[in-house]
Amino acid sequence: MKKSDAIQKAKSLLQQMTTEEKVAQMIQVSYADVGREEALRWASLGAGSFLHVLGDNAREVQRAAMQTRLGIPVIFGIDAIHGHGLNKNATIFPSQLAVACSWDPELVEKMGEVTAREVATDGLHWTFSPVLCLGRDTRWGRINETFGEDSYLTGELGAAIIRGYQGEDLSDGEHILACAKHYLGYGEAVGARDACDSEVTERKVREVFLPPFKKAVEAGCATIMTAYGSTDGSPLTSSRRLMHDILRNELGFDGFVVTDWDNTKSLVRNQKVAKDIEEASIMAAKAGNDMIMVTLDFYEAMLSALKNGAVDISVIDEAVLHILTIKYEMELFEKPEKTGKADCFSCDEHLAVALEASRKSVTLLRNNGMLPLDSACKKIAVIGPNADDIRAQYGDWTYFTHPHPDPSRTPVRPYVTVKEGIEALCKENGVAFNYAKGCSILASDEDDLETAVSIAKDADAVFYVVGDMIDQFGEYKDRADLNLSGRQTELFYRLQATGKPICTVLVTSKPLCMGDVAEKADAVLCAFNGGMFGGQAVAEAVFGKLNPSGRLPISFPRHSGQLPVYYNQLPGWHGGKYCDLPATPLFAFGEGISYTTFEFSNLNFCKDNYTVTLDVENTGTCEGTETIQLYLHDVVSSVMTVGKRLIAFKKINLAPGEKQTVTITLSHEDFALINAECEAVVEPGEFILMAGKSSKDEDMIKISVTL
């Protein structure tokens, strides 16, 4: 239904609602937490939404809601974060961080579409995705959920997945609501301590953290989730400035806002800006939160506040209007249940998208010629704690990990671990294969380094698969020490001592401090949490069936003490380095190589139409994909600006020897900065435009542009 019609209908329904019915619309209940009886009671009170409930349980709740006086349907939300992972039959994609390595908005949009169809087939309406927080300090436990450290890339991929989730029409059976989260600056918490304060100013917010949300709003994102934390001492849940003034009035957001988990209570319990739940409820509602996630006390507290005149009913009316408008736009009153598509879970079409995503996520970071393997390699040893561990490969937010982990649930096929992928291709290519786990992620009595070393001695090439495990990432699991845990580094040195070529494979939620395990390896392949086919994609890269094309969306620190190490920092007087460590990361934003090489030349900018052109040539011996990254530096400006920031990118596929002129059109606004008055302005003068294969200076060609 058209927005304008939906608003009219919502307004007239609102007029028929009692105060109790209105306040209940704002409540979101966790089925998994309250259980069936309570859930049905809340449905009969008219609660507006439920989360974490699937299938028949959801249908029963919906029936109860439809039998209420006004028959207002419930919206069901779920954390379908990289696929509808809480359903064990679903297609599981690489994590957001992994798929961000693809720098491929079209692919990410398809991932959104597939996820939406599977969520809809479960009768659900809404995913709490995407995360638009920036992953700038990799100690943070939720780095895997981000699209990496860069505001521009995050905005492009975020808008793409939103388009995929929501499609053209919210009322069709196969698309669902997206939820851009967590508004705002959540990833920037001091010390990377989850849900703590982010010491950012409004200028910084506008420059760095707001742009991805602006793109989400422009893409029509129907809902936004507020963050747990605070910025500069103001809890995000009570920030009318951010939610009302900036999000609604400035960006023009016209969907509804949901708090994060129990945020309203935390205004009393943790953040202590409210003396009791009534005061907190008033704050949350007045700030512009339309739906209250799991703080069920809000209901009584708000009714009491309305009764004693502490809050005006117009505040509630506005919130409920936002929620009902979306319900009408989705045509939920006629079609309370999404239908999806029969037999679509992990169907061939969906698996093909998952495989494409896994392939495009694989990032080759180092290669001294070991890869791809040639016919001289007759025997392979696959070693390491994450070589054959599908939980590690899937990462967070799947049916056996988050949010109610049940390790007894067994993973459902199809999936391919790194060990399985390499073993299968060994068979196909007549190469002998051997595997030993060697050690665990956390040191254990079962560690058996000797067997691992002995199979390495006997092999022509060693693949050492390292990383982290679910106990080391996710909510509540920030790490102070990012070194490889357990005996992973020790085992690397033992393997290295065999003198055999070693490729380190990273199956990890985020950049860890790899040290020699990366620096002294002959090759390094990164898959992050590569999804169902992460292992197959790695194997294909090893055997040269796949020419890796991933580029890092995030920098790898050398040491936790070096954080944050993101590429676009403000310049300092003294070079920004420590006396005991270089200023540079181990692997930089945008970095990634392939089995061929590319040359950039003839960079040009046409002032009349803001068009950038450059020539790109495949100078190697095989077909490959390059990602052209355009960065900008404002030479002299009223406020300090970063040395370079990404403003555009384009992927191009070239045959060996092929040369193409690539055109990228910029806009005047791409040259803007946020001045001291918090306005976006383009200041006339000189800019340096850079075309890079990565964010590293040595990978760039540059020209000066004067506006």
Ligand code: NOJ
């Ligand atoms: C808390 C998380 O911060 C948020 O990302 C998630 O969507 C909600 N819980 C619901 O599970």
